[in-house]
Structure formats: structure tokens, C-alpha cells
């Protein structure tokens with residue numbers, strides 16, 4: 400089975416609320432795809448539709464080219480964590496997993512493997528009802544991995560995790576993608592996906608705002624800005640502006656300047672040639688959070704402009 404998800408033109412309303420308004424994107428194998436957007440953007444609904452839990456008025460969602468409902472042992476095709484609270488509280492973590500494994504024709508040996516992988520060995524015989532949110536997330540991950548599926552869908556898996564847990568989750572996601580799986584991970588926060596997502600689908604109001612590789616996105620947003628630290632700010636600004644750069648006060652610290660229109664190498668060459676002292680010259684690398692703000696700001700402006708246009 401192919402490790403892919405294909406979402407095509409999904410439309411869905413809840414009463415007067417438009418939850419999905421033509422949602423379309425694909426998730427490819429071998430990378431983590433971040434699924435990001437503000438509250439109410441339609442992330443959970445899309446995931447529920449992919450997993451056959453919600454019906455749509457229009458559009459299709461396919462896992463490895465097939466609708467979820469046509470999959471005979473679904474856990475072997477797709478592993479999902481949607482709601483970590485959805486547990487039988489009186490069951491131990493291991494029994495919860497044994498029960499799931501049994502329903503899919505999987506062995507107890509496989510249960511012990513995923514308990515290990517999710518870091519749950521110490522807690523495996525405790526009742527899941529007493530678990531913290533972070534522990535429930537780990538149990539949800541163990542359940543998602545049970546059938547060794549080529550496609551993994553996780554809704555807000557960073558929720559409730561402490562900093563160690565966040566690092567663990569990032570490493571796990573990278574490992575799963577490295578094994579060639581298609582991994583779709585929703586989050587409100589771009590920062591959680593930093594360094595792990597290879598691709599992001601940014602959504603707002605039920606539709607896709609951006610569907611792009613993270614490296615391309617960061618390169619575009621980073622632009623050609625260079626951060627410069629120098630005690631001779633005026634002199635540096637004079638030399639760099641003379642060479643055609645735009646120089647502005649840097650955001651972080653009194654000795655920082657932001658330079659646009661020159662590469663970091665160009666800045667170093669010019670300052671050295673003119674014997675202007677400096678302690679740091681670095682090409683600006685945008686964070687995913689900055690990229691997200693930029694993308695969603697454009698979408699807001701676009702929507703505002705479209706609204707004004709329509710009102711004429």
C-alpha cells in the first residue's frame with residue numbers, strides 16, 4: 400500500500416458553520432507534514448473525515464488511494480491519535496492495547512514493542528484513567544503504531560507534553576518519517592514543528608492558505624536579511640548604505656542592525672575593507688513561527704481586500 404493521503408475538495412458544514420470550504424492537499428511518504436492553523440480552521444474535522452468518522456457534503460479523502468471505510472484491518476494501513484482522552488479509564492495501558500491488537504489480528508508481542516517505543520514500560524500495568532495528559536498522548540501514540548502502518552495521523556500530539564516529551568515526540572516523528580511513512584501532524588503552534596516538519600499545510604477557515612516545503616518557505620521569509628552586531632553602528636550603516644543596502648535598527652539589542660540587500664559575506668567584506676569593527680554577522684534565518692505569521696497576515700489582508708471588493 401502506498402504511504403499517501405489525498406484530500407480533495409472537502410466541503411462540510413455544521414449547521415450554519417462552514418467547517419471545510421474546499422480543503423485539498425496531499426501528504427507524501429518519507430516526511431512529516433505539519434497541518435497548522437488557528438483554532439477552528441478545520442484541522443480536526445479534516446482528520447476525522449480522512450478516518451471515516453465524519454461525512455462530507457462534497458469531496459474525497461483517500462489513504463493509499465483508498466477510502467478509510469474500504470480498509471479491512473485499518474490499523475495496519477493508518478495509525479491515528481485524535482483524542483488522547485478517549486480511553487477506558489479502568490483498563491491498564493497494556494490491556495487497552497491488547498484489546499485493540501486483538502480486534503486487528505495483531506499479537507501481544509507487538510503490544511510490548513509499541514509500549515517500549517512509546518516509553519510506557521514503567522506505566523504499562525497502571526490504569527489509564529490515572530494517566531496525565533502527556534502519558535495519555537504516549538498511550539495514543541502506542542495505539543497508533545500498533546499495526547505498523549505506512550500512514551500516521553496525529554492531532555495535536557504535543558499537547559500536554561513537557562519539554563522532554565516534546566523532544567521525544569519530535570525524534571519519534573522524524574524516525575517514523577525516516578522509515579518512509581507519511582506522517583500528518585496537526586498543531587496550533589509552528590514552533591512545535593520546527594526542525595521536524597519537511598512540509599507544511601497551513602489552513603484557515605476550512606481551506607488551504609499555503610502548501611509548501613519548509614525549506615522553501617523559510618528561505619522566502621528569511622529574504623536577504625543579515626543581522627549585524629557592532630559597536631560602530633553609524634559607521635557601519637554609512638559604509639553599507641553607500642553600497643546600496645538598507646540598514647535598520649535590529650530587534651534584539653542596542654548594538655544590533657538589520658541589513659537588507661547584501662549577503663552576509665558581502666557585509667563582512669565591506670566592513671573589513673573599511674576597518675569597521677563588528678562582533679557578529681549572520682544571515683537571518685526565519686523561524687517557522689515567523690513564516691506562519693507572515694503567511695496568515697497575507698491571508699487576512701487578502702480576505703479583507705476581497706471583502707471590500709465584494710461590498711462595492
Ligand SMILES: Nc1ncnc2c1ncn2[C@@H]1O[C@H](COP(=O)(O)OP(=O)(O)OP(=O)(O)O)[C@@H](O)[C@H]1O
Pocket residue numbers: 413416417418436437438439440441442443444445587
Ligand atoms: N461537532 C461539531 N458541531 C458543530 N460545529 C463543529 C463540530 N466540530 C467542529 N465544528 C466547527 O467546525 C469548525 C472547524 O473545527 P475544527 O475542530 O475542525 O478546527 P480545528 O482547526 O481542529 O481547531 P482546533 O485547533 O481548535 O482543534 C469550527 O468552527 C468548529 O466550531
